[in-house]
Amino acid sequence: MEFSSKLLENAVYEISQLPGIGKRTALRLALHLLKQPKDQTTALSTSLLKLREEIKFCSNCHNISDVALCEICANPKRDESLVCVVEDIRDVMAIENTGQYRGLYHVLGGRISPMEGVGPQNLTINSLVNKSKEGIIKELIFALSSTMEGDTTNFYIYKQIESLDLKTSTIARGIAVGDELEYADEVTLGRSILNRVPFENSLKL
Amino acid sequence: MEFSSKLLENAVYEISQLPGIGKRTALRLALHLLKQPKDQTTALSTSLLKLREEIKFCSNCHNISDVALCEICANPKRDESLVCVVEDIRDVMAIENTGQYRGLYHVLGGRISPMEGVGPQNLTINSLVNKSKEGIIKELIFALSSTMEGDTTNFYIYKQIESLDLKTSTIARGIAVGDELEYADEVTLGRSILNRVPFENSLKL
Known part of the structure; x- marks a missing residue:
């Protein structure tokens, strides 16, 4: 892609560094921001910077x-x-x-x-x-x-x-609630039989 | 979605304001940025701000x-x-x-x-x-x-x-080069017949 603007090219490059976002999507997002009020871009940039700078993790569980x-x-x-x-x-x-x-x-x-x-x-x-x-x-x-x-x-x-x-x-690994047996993969179905639970347990839910 | 962090919640909200990006994707992108070096977030935020602040348009063609x-x-x-x-x-x-x-x-x-x-x-x-x-x-x-x-x-x-x-x-509207006629829609095919060009023209390409 050849850009008529270095500013646009930079922004597209940086957006396309995000996982799952290619150059075309990045260009679409950049042009979208250009059409919106400036506040939106400011809010987005600030929230990302603040997140990255000030993020903390719980000292006990690391969440x-x-x-x-x-x-x-x-x-x-x-x-x-x-x-x-x-x-x-x-x-x-x-x-x-x-x-x-x-x-x-x-x-x-x-x-x-x-x-x-x-x-x-x-x-x-x-x-x-x-x-x-x-x-x-x-x-x-x-x-x-x-x-x-x-x-x-x-x-x-x-x-x-x-x-x-x-x-x-x-x-527990097993068949998801609401799923049909015939579409389950063998490993999951096998595990759900090995790890079967007393029928009374399911009555309590 | 309930977040354990206001900073994360804000960032996810702002990212999900972009077209085609939902809350789940926004969360994935925010967590990705947290795992990358700080420089990446800084570069992304700065490039967006600069784009929005300093963008100019050509006085003649408005590009x-x-x-x-x-x-x-x-x-x-x-x-x-x-x-x-x-x-x-x-x-x-x-x-x-x-x-x-x-x-x-x-x-x-x-x-x-x-x-x-x-x-x-x-x-x-x-x-x-x-x-x-x-x-x-x-x-x-x-x-x-x-x-x-x-x-x-x-x-x-x-x-x-x-x-x-x-x-x-x-x-010109017409059948794309390399496309099969049978899969073309009627309107396009109709137009390509109406707007047919002398055969010699295609020889020049």
Whole structure:
């Protein structure tokens, strides 16, 4: 693409550095901003800069938070003996939305992925292991994606806390509520049979 | 969506104001920026602000340009008696890419669309009409999208310059090079038969 304006070219280049946004979409977005009042561009730029400059993480669970101890960790009604291990804030938001969980979280900040250059030292695994040794936590629930990277991360953490007096579990894998059996993949269907639950349990929901 | 951080919530809100970007994508983009070095966010924000603050338009063709008279208008080798009327900079870039056009452009900045609140006064139509009266322009080529809004805009301009000694034309509509006839829509195919060109012309390309 050849641009008649260096300013426009720069803006398009920077927008297209975002994941999933190509040059054409970037140009469309830049031209859109030019047609809107200046305030919109100012608000967008300022909010991004502020986010990047002032972002804080909860000292206990490492979730994104504006205060030193996040709302969930600071809530005395939550069960601090139960900790759900997740990859990032989106997982926390998804689980919170269910309204089914009253424990705390531990946000790893990703998963071990040698392909993407993410090792255990890039995640908050040490902090989780140290917390586990304090004796307050009774159960760790692994809620990572069921991919090779997720499984590797689960196993890496498990190996480090194996010797501690701690229950570990993973969230149930199975057929989604409302899904038809015939369209489920074999691995999921197989796991849902192996990990079947007493029928009475489903009556309680 | 409930956020644990006001900073994140603001950033996601501002990003999701962009066309075609929903809350989930906005959150993904914001989390991506948080994982990248600070420089990237700074560069993005600065380029957007600079674009919006310092953008200039060519005084002759109204295309986006960093100088008062854009490169195309300032080029003495371009034919100033030929003016191609387009909607925005993307059309200029597309036509320039063909390498087939040696005239100048006139960028309208959109098309007449009562539904979107765009009237003739929001476009650079007056400037085009005034330019046409100066007598330097010999031909106007309408190259707007062939939609109802594009046709309305063409007709509106045509009515204002009808009395002048000026040739007007529109770009040819027809079957795209490489396309199969059987998949072409009827209107396009019909037009391509009506506006057929001497066979010898195609031999020259």
